[in-house]
Amino acid sequence: MEQKIITGNQAVAHAVRLSKTQVVSAYPITPQTTVMETLAEMWAAGEYTGEYVNVESEYTALSYCIGAAYAGARAFTASSAHGLAYMHELIHWAAGARLPLVMTNANRAMGAPWCIESDQLDSLSQRDTGWIQFYCANVQEILDTVILAFRLAEEVHTPVMVCYDGFYLSHTYEAVNIPSPEVISQFLPNPRTQALFDLQTPTNHHGLVGSEAMSQLMQVRFKAMARVFDRYNLLNTQYAGITRRSYPAVEYSGPENAKTLFVTAGGMAQTIKSFFSSTEREEALVRIKMFRPFPMEDIRRYLAQSHVERIILVDRNVCMGVGGIFAQEVRAALAGLSGLPEMVELNLAGGLDLTPELLSKALLAVQEGEKMIWAVNLL
Amino acid sequence: MKANGLKEIRIHGRGGHGVVFAATALAEAAYREGKFVQAFGIYGAERRGAPVTAFVRVGDRPEMPRCQIQQPDIVVSFDTNLPKEQVLKGLKPGGMLLLNCPDSSEGWDLCGRGYLVRLVDASQIAVKSGLGAVGIPVINTAILGALVQVSGVCSLESLTSVLQDKIPRHMNENLAAARGGYAGVRELECYATAL
Numbered sequence: 001m002e003q004k005i006i007t008g009n010q011a012v013a014h015a016v017r018l019s020k021t022q023v024v025s026a027y028p029i030t031p032q033t034t035v036m037e038t039l040a041e042m043w044a045a046g047e048y049t050g051e052y053v054n055v056e057s058e059y060t061a062l063s064y065c066i067g068a069a070y071a072g073a074r075a076f077t078a079s080s081a082h083g084l085a086y087m088h089e090l091i092h093w094a095a096g097a098r099l100p101l102v103m104t105n106a107n108r109a110m111g112a113p114w115c116i117e118s119d120q121l122d123s124l125s126q127r128d129t130g131w132i133q134f135y136c137a138n139v140q141e142i143l144d145t146v147i148l149a150f151r152l153a154e155e156v157h158t159p160v161m162v163c164y165d166g167f168y169l170s171h172t173y174e175a176v177n178i179p180s181p182e183v184i185s186q187f188l189p190n191p192r193t194q195a196l197f198d199l200q201t202p203t204n205h206h207g208l209v210g211s212e213a214m215s216q217l218m219q220v221r222f223k224a225m226a227r228v229f230d231r232y233n234l235l236n237t238q239y240a241g242i243t244r245r246s247y248p249a250v251e252y253s254g255p256e257n258a259k260t261l262f263v264t265a266g267g268m269a270q271t272i273k274s275f276f277s278s279t280e281r282e283e284a285l286v287r288i289k290m291f292r293p294f295p296m297e298d299i300r301r302y303l304a305q306s307h308v309e310r311i312i313l314v315d316r317n318v319c320m321g322v323g324g325i326f327a328q329e330v331r332a333a334l335a336g337l338s339g340l341p342e343m344v345e346l347n348l349a350g351g352l353d354l355t356p357e358l359l360s361k362a363l364l365a366v367q368e369g370e371k372m373i374w375a376v377n378l379l
Numbered sequence: 380m381k382a383n384g385l386k387e388i389r390i391h392g393r394g395g396h397g398v399v400f401a402a403t404a405l406a407e408a409a410y411r412e413g414k415f416v417q418a419f420g421i422y423g424a425e426r427r428g429a430p431v432t433a434f435v436r437v438g439d440r441p442e443m444p445r446c447q448i449q450q451p452d453i454v455v456s457f458d459t460n461l462p463k464e465q466v467l468k469g470l471k472p473g474g475m476l477l478l479n480c481p482d483s484s485e486g487w488d489l490c491g492r493g494y495l496v497r498l499v500d501a502s503q504i505a506v507k508s509g510l511g512a513v514g515i516p517v518i519n520t521a522i523l524g525a526l527v528q529v530s531g532v533c534s535l536e537s538l539t540s541v542l543q544d545k546i547p548r549h550m551n552e553n554l555a556a557a558r559g560g561y562a563g564v565r566e567l568e569c570y571a572t573a574l
């Protein structure tokens with residue numbers, strides 16, 4: 001193990017290298033670009049030994065990875081915002097084909113107008129594609145989650161998207177423990193070396209089916225997704241056993257009987273936590289790491305408690321006509337339960353920066369009874 | 380200094396100045412002395428000459444906010460042509476400004492505001508050290524030396540050890556610039572009339 005000061009994007013590259021990935025292909029887009037730049041440097045230095053495939057678009061990047069995964073290779077791509085949106089059709093295809101791909105997404109706002117700030121609408125718009133989705137809160141967690149993602153994807157035959165805030169994580173330098181390849185090989189099996197396809201005996205995959213076959217396949221995928229919770233918890237425990245680092249699907253921090261809970265995802269959690277510790281506040285934080293499948297039971301266990309009086313849902317994204325997307329999911333998870341606490345939304349759509357100063361102002365707005373607080377109005 | 384011994388530093392410069400490098404080198408140097416650190420930069424469209432801001436947090440505890448620094452303990456400005464209002468935004472009385480300029484504050488009118496103002500002629504130190512030329516000096520290592528001196532987040536030795544690991548060429552010139560910056564910090568003299 002070595003400890004280094006690296007960025008979130010560099011952490012991704014280290015994880016891809018340590019996972020003995022066989023094929024990487026991506027197209028540059030801010031703030032993802034330095035993932036692929038770092039991998040290119042690693043390739044040039046002989047540290048990353050898989051294929052590095054340059055392509056002319058994100059559509060082709062994911063197509064190439066899909067082809068590689070069909071053949072049984074461990075493959076990886078990365079993107080952000082418009083690049084991710086351009087992949088959309090193939091994102092569906094990869095999940096339908098049960099390919100164990102791993103992709104990282106450095107969250108960035110969707111235009112128009114052009115904006116590179118860290119709104120999460122890009123990956124949240126891919127919510128219904130059938131990929132497992134994680135949201136990370138620090139640079140170390142990005143590295144560890146990508147490694148976990150390869151094992152999880154290959155065990156449940158479902159692709160995994162690892163998301164993290166553009167700039168606030170993609171470009172932030174922090175101290176990171178980089179495990180040795182030997183440690184990772186205790187956790188992640190070597191990739192397959194024999195291709196699944198044999199050119200001498202050609203086969204055809206995923207041709208045209210009727211609605212009945214399609215419905216059956218979708219039920220199989222649905223059930224596979226339901227197994228992800230247990231599988232992830234098991235893998236997380238196993239990974240913690242060798243690295244001493246654990247990332248529950250939903251993380252609770254703060255006093256056990258807090259009356260007010262903040263709920264959020266991604267790097268904003270760290271600002272909220274440090275705000276509590278510097279102001280000696282009584283609130284607690286619930287951070288949602290796993291977004292698909294959505295950990296409804298954990299959400300109910302932490303949020304639907306009699307001592308909880310108020311929930312403040314902090315979203316850096318918005319679904320027009322509804323509200324914050326994590327907020328929407330939390331409300332759905334709690335639907336039908338009686339005696340629910342008051343729910344307030346704090347919305348930072350557009351990639352606004354959540355600062356301690358903004359949190360103080362938001363808490364005043366909550367006291368005044370506002371239910372949908374637009375952070376931009378508090379600046 | 381804030382809760383948990385947290386020190387927050389904001390650095391203003393332009394694309395091509397090496398602002399983000401300066402932030403990460405300082406963080407790495409403090410990290411080598413056992414501190415918890417975080418460093419990052421923000422930029423719009425990345426291009427030479429556009430304003431760039433970078434942030435460094437150094438503390439005794441791992442818990443740190445993950446956001447831009449609104450109320451810095453120290454602000455650094457790579458030159459006096461940057462928008463003054465943005466550079467000084469959120470700087471409170473008792474806070475410190477480190478400004479790269481030759482001798483006076485070049486019309487920035489910094490007296491009587493309650494800041495501690497430190498000047499360093501990083502451009503001249505850089506040219507004397509052999510980094511760039513008059514008009515296009517490479518100033519980030521000279522400013523880093525000065526920043527280590529005024530911030531106290533690490534020793535000059537830790538900084539030079541980081542530079543030795545990170546800089547691919549012109550090593551001796553950069554080390555000379557860092558030492559020159561460290562030794563070349565001056566206080567802004569405010570005359571009675573200006574106060």
